[in-house]
Amino acid sequence: MHRPGRSWTTGIFLLLLLLLPCAMVVSATMGFMEVPAIDVLHAVLARFSQGTAIDPVVVAVVTDVRLPRIAAAVLVGGALAVCGTVFQAILLNPLADPYTLGISSGAAFGASLVIVLQLFGLVLPVSFSVPVFAFAGSVATLFAVLGLAGGDRRLSSTNLILSGVIVAAILSAAIGLLKFLADEQVGIIIFWLMGSLAGVSWADIALLVPVTFMGLLVCLVFGRELNIMATGEREAATLGVNTVRLRWILLVTCSLMSALCVAVSGIIGFVGLIVPHFLRYLVGPENRWLLVLSFLGGGLLLLFADTLTRAVLPAEVPIGVLTALLGGPVFCVIFTRRQRDGGNGF
Amino acid sequence: MAATGSDILWQLDGVRFGYADKPVLQGVDLALEPGCCHGVLGPNGSGKTTLLDLLCGLIAPDAGAITFAGKPLSRWSRRRLAMRLALVPQDFSVRFGFSVREVVEMGRHPHLPRFGHLEQEDHQLVDEVMEELDIVALGNRSVTQLSGGEKQRVAVARALAQNPEVLVLDEATSSLDIYHSLAILEAIRSRVRSGRLTVVAALHDLNLAGFFCDKLLFLRKGKLLYHGRVDDMLDATIIHDIYGVEARVHQDAFSGCNQVSFRLSR
Numbered sequence: 001m002h003r004p005g006r007s008w009t010t011g012i013f014l015l016l017l018l019l020l021p022c023a024m025v026v027s028a029t030m031g032f033m034e035v036p037a038i039d040v041l042h043a044v045l046a047r048f049s050q051g052t053a054i055d056p057v058v059v060a061v062v063t064d065v066r067l068p069r070i071a072a073a074v075l076v077g078g079a080l081a082v083c084g085t086v087f088q089a090i091l092l093n094p095l096a097d098p099y100t101l102g103i104s105s106g107a108a109f110g111a112s113l114v115i116v117l118q119l120f121g122l123v124l125p126v127s128f129s130v131p132v133f134a135f136a137g138s139v140a141t142l143f144a145v146l147g148l149a150g151g152d153r154r155l156s157s158t159n160l161i162l163s164g165v166i167v168a169a170i171l172s173a174a175i176g177l178l179k180f181l182a183d184e185q186v187g188i189i190i191f192w193l194m195g196s197l198a199g200v201s202w203a204d205i206a207l208l209v210p211v212t213f214m215g216l217l218v219c220l221v222f223g224r225e226l227n228i229m230a231t232g233e234r235e236a237a238t239l240g241v242n243t244v245r246l247r248w249i250l251l252v253t254c255s256l257m258s259a260l261c262v263a264v265s266g267i268i269g270f271v272g273l274i275v276p277h278f279l280r281y282l283v284g285p286e287n288r289w290l291l292v293l294s295f296l297g298g299g300l301l302l303l304f305a306d307t308l309t310r311a312v313l314p315a316e317v318p319i320g321v322l323t324a325l326l327g328g329p330v331f332c333v334i335f336t337r338r339q340r341d342g343g344n345g346f
Numbered sequence: 347m348a349a350t351g352s353d354i355l356w357q358l359d360g361v362r363f364g365y366a367d368k369p370v371l372q373g374v375d376l377a378l379e380p381g382c383c384h385g386v387l388g389p390n391g392s393g394k395t396t397l398l399d400l401l402c403g404l405i406a407p408d409a410g411a412i413t414f415a416g417k418p419l420s421r422w423s424r425r426r427l428a429m430r431l432a433l434v435p436q437d438f439s440v441r442f443g444f445s446v447r448e449v450v451e452m453g454r455h456p457h458l459p460r461f462g463h464l465e466q467e468d469h470q471l472v473d474e475v476m477e478e479l480d481i482v483a484l485g486n487r488s489v490t491q492l493s494g495g496e497k498q499r500v501a502v503a504r505a506l507a508q509n510p511e512v513l514v515l516d517e518a519t520s521s522l523d524i525y526h527s528l529a530i531l532e533a534i535r536s537r538v539r540s541g542r543l544t545v546v547a548a549l550h551d552l553n554l555a556g557f558f559c560d561k562l563l564f565l566r567k568g569k570l571l572y573h574g575r576v577d578d579m580l581d582a583t584i585i586h587d588i589y590g591v592e593a594r595v596h597q598d599a600f601s602g603c604n605q606v607s608f609r610l611s612r
Binding site for chain 2: 092094221225228230231232235238239240242284285286
């Protein structure tokens with residue numbers, strides 16, 4: 001494995017930082033109605049000032065329909081990739097992400113439960129209860145998986161993946177039951193299972209922005225400890241890392257982030273797995289860089305996928321399906337390469 | 347032996363540790379003084395690693411008390427302890443492709459503030475220990491690509507970069523060739539002689555223990571059976587009692603210390 005220098009890393013950071021806003025503007029031009037890039041910028045300005053000579057329909061399409069969805073794609077993609085980076089670092093397992101550990105499924109179960117409870121007459125305010133139930137579902141799943149994999153110590157790859165598979169299987173049966181109970185409302189639950197950014201509003205963004213950035217900040221604060229975790233639990237502890245506390249803080253933080261992502265957009269897999277992998281291959285395992293780059297890269301990737309399904313494909317494919325269809329084969333390539341390189345690719 | 351007064355570094359009173367109702371260690375009373383090399387010996391499964399884990403505060407005893415530097419071990423924060431105590435494990439492995447230098451620099455972690463960076467003197471210390479352990483040339487290599495012996499030298503360098511007063515070695519040299527075993531142990535031993543370091547080392551090799559240690563303690567089936575100066579401990583009766591083999595101990599003029607030869611009891 002090559003050892004890239006600091007300037008190479010900085011270069012990739014600047015590239016992503018530049019690409020992301022450009023991609024957002026380009027994405028906003030695309031769709032059923034073509035809007036030139038300059039008009040996108042004007043539409044945003046028109047939102048904040050009066051008397052701009054621009055079609056109010058264009059303003060509405062850009063700022064009320066496209067931009068919230070674009071912002072959500074960036075934030076959700078970024079948050080999922082950050083969570084993947086943290087899970088991989090903290091569980092010493094390059095296959096860990098919110099999706100493979102079943103945490104996204106747990107959150108989807110919680111969110112689906114809200115809908116089913118409504119059918120049984122228990123009406124909760126949806127905007128509040130969906131994220132809360134999703135969070136509860138994801139944290140419960142996290143502890144179930146960690147508990148199954150052997151408590152606090154020695155979370156070996158195989159144990160962890162097996163536990164994730166078992167818990168995810170149970171959850172998929174439980175979600176099946178909810179679908180059965182939901183009867184005519186089943187479409188909403190299917191939305192969570194396949195993932196979609198179609199219904200995103202600015203209210204969702206108002207929730208996503210603080211949680212995502214606070215989450216990223218918390219993870220960055222523990223960046224050096226995350227690096228040291230790579231030497232193993234016993235070694236990290238004797239290097240002064242309070243491993244139990246670190247696990248608690250970061251796993252709960254990331255569960256909160258991924259639960260909110262699920263509440264907004266349903267289950268979107270593979271972003272959290274592939275983005276950290278690919279970036280670790282490019283810039284090395286230093287987590288403080290990796291977290292920032294994963295956020296930018298994940299945002300960019302999901303924005304690309306969402307723009308593809310929204311504006312390019314003839315029919316809107318659920319984004320979770322699309323990322324799994326694109327990400328799965330990419331993961332297979334990474335996996336076979338790793339085996340060929342003797343396990344050093346990660 | 348560098349005697350540094352009557353102060354005691356570790357004090358263990360009636361320490362017991364076990365899983366379920368199966369004790370791994372029981373009834374351990376022990377006082378370890380600073381300034382020398384303590385060897386921990388015993389057959390496989392006698393509780394050596396468990397004792398080291400207890401000394402490092404990685405596990406808490408089921409019963410009994412452990413104090414380190416006059417304060418109960420449970421009241422030490424991980425970071426405070428890491429500023430004074432470092433561990434070299436048996437099989438050091440790093441999960442992701444950090445460079446050798448990055449791993450050695452991790453040893454400075456407990457001494458750095460949360461948002462601090464390595465200062466001039468941190469870099470200098472890292473340079474010194476890498477030189478001492480003969481891994482300067484590996485600096486930019488990924489640790490995942492090193493051989494077992496090279497990884498082990500990185501582990502020792504990382505522990506020394508912590509600049510500890512106490513070094514705990516958990517069979518740290520068992521995967522090393524004889525040259526690097528002796529070179530590492532000599533580097534550590536010179537620090538002990540100059541009064542900068544206290545060592546507690548779990549060892550398998552009695553002859554290495556005879557070369558390296560000032561004091562030995564023997565464990566068998568979770569009990570501390572013998573503890574004393576190395577010259578008194580390397581004794582045919584004791585070795586037979588612990589390992590069940592016949593042994594002959596002789597003063598070896600070539601290495602300048604007691605050495606042991608073995609054969610199976612007839």
